[in-house]
Amino acid sequence: MLINIQIIIGLLSISLLLFTLELIRKKRLREEYSILWLSTGLATLIFSLAPMFFLTNFFSRITGLYYLSAAVLIIFLFLLLIVLHFSVVISKLTDRNKELAQRHALLELELRELKNRSLSSSASP
Amino acid sequence: MVVGSRFVGESKYRASIMRRLGISLLSGVISIINRQIITDPTSGFRAVNRRAMELFVADYPQDYPEPEVLVLVGRCGLKIEEVAVRIDPRFYGESSITRIRSAYYMIKVLLAIFVDIFKRRPILKEEGRTC
Numbered sequence: 001m002l003i004n005i006q007i008i009i010g011l012l013s014i015s016l017l018l019f020t021l022e023l024i025r026k027k028r029l030r031e032e033y034s035i036l037w038l039s040t041g042l043a044t045l046i047f048s049l050a051p052m053f054f055l056t057n058f059f060s061r062i063t064g065l066y067y068l069s070a071a072v073l074i075i076f077l078f079l080l081l082i083v084l085h086f087s088v089v090i091s092k093l094t095d096r097n098k099e100l101a102q103r104h105a106l107l108e109l110e111l112r113e114l115k116n117r118s119l120s121s122s123a124s125p
Numbered sequence: 126m127v128v129g130s131r132f133v134g135e136s137k138y139r140a141s142i143m144r145r146l147g148i149s150l151l152s153g154v155i156s157i158i159n160r161q162i163i164t165d166p167t168s169g170f171r172a173v174n175r176r177a178m179e180l181f182v183a184d185y186p187q188d189y190p191e192p193e194v195l196v197l198v199g200r201c202g203l204k205i206e207e208v209a210v211r212i213d214p215r216f217y218g219e220s221s222i223t224r225i226r227s228a229y230y231m232i233k234v235l236l237a238i239f240v241d242i243f244k245r246r247p248i249l250k251e252e253g254r255t256c
Contacts, residue, residue, distance in 0.1 A: 024240045031233045031240075032188065038236075 002051060010048035017041040036082065047071070126177050126198050127206050128163075129170035134209035147231055151192050154238060159199035164207055166192040177203055180256050184247035186237060189230055193237050201246060201256035 020037045023029035029037075051071075131138040140148070151166045169191050173181070180201055186193040198205055222230055246255040 021240060021243075024236070025244055030187070031237050034236070035229075035232060 006048045006051060009044055013041045013044035013048060017045070040078075040082075044075070126174075126203060127172045127208060128165065128168055128195075129210035129212075130165035130168055130207040131210065131212050132164040133207050138212050138214070143227065147227065150231070151234065154235065155192060155195050155199075158196055158238070158242065159205070161199070161205060163195055163205070166195055168210075170210060170212075179249050180247065183249050183256070189234055192234050193241060196238050196241050197247075200241075 017038060020029065020034050020041065024031060024034050131140075148165070148167055152163050155163045155166050177198060180198070180203070181194075184197065186197070195205065248255055
């Protein structure tokens with residue numbers, strides 16, 4: 001039973017690692033964010049190689065994790081945190097973007113007024 | 126590309142142990158990839174000609190670009206030369222690279238260099254060909 005899950009999780013984490021590296025190679029992902037995903041992939045790969053270590057040994061005595069389903073819950077919560085983190089990043093970027101557009105519009109207006117003024121002042125005398 | 130190196134010739138520059146360790150690790154990795162000894166991979170004191178500048182227009186890494194650029198320039202077959210420069214120790218202000226950032230610096234730069242090996246050569250925009 002466990003070996004099937006091990007193989008599935010192992011394959012998934014290897015493909016996550018390869019996919020992340022491919023995204024960096026194509027410049028669609030910044031190294032900054034890739035580190036998070038690479039470490040996630042590595043952690044799940046290690047877990048798939050030796051799940052009994054995490055489920056039965058000292059690790060579970062500390063955390064109280066005796067079942068695979070509990071580990072899955074932890075991973076789910078972790079992913080939830082990542083998604084929340086990205087929502088915060090997106091919100092910040094949206095705010096900055098808006099501010100940038102507004103400043104740009106103001107500068108454009110000022111520039112146009114300056115140009116008009118210099119045109120009219122050079123034409124009148 | 127000409128790089129002003131702090132470690133060529135006689136130099137009074139003395140960095141901290143951690144900094145020197147990081148620099149020598151990067152210099153080892155880049156020297157192997159480029160098949161040329163690079164003594165100061167983190168130096169940003171550089172001069173380039175038009176050909177290199179056109180390459181940088183097409184492709185320039187972000188976030189601590191200096192070591193990665195050496196690999197990029199080497200892969201495009203451009204020449205890299207290091208000359209001795211005298212750099213005095215910092216007498217004002219703090220380095221932007223703190224202790225936590227330096228760990229991120231090393232991981233990020235080594236990862237980027239590793240991925241760069243598998244990257245296709247960038248396409249120069251003006252000439253529409255690979256470098």
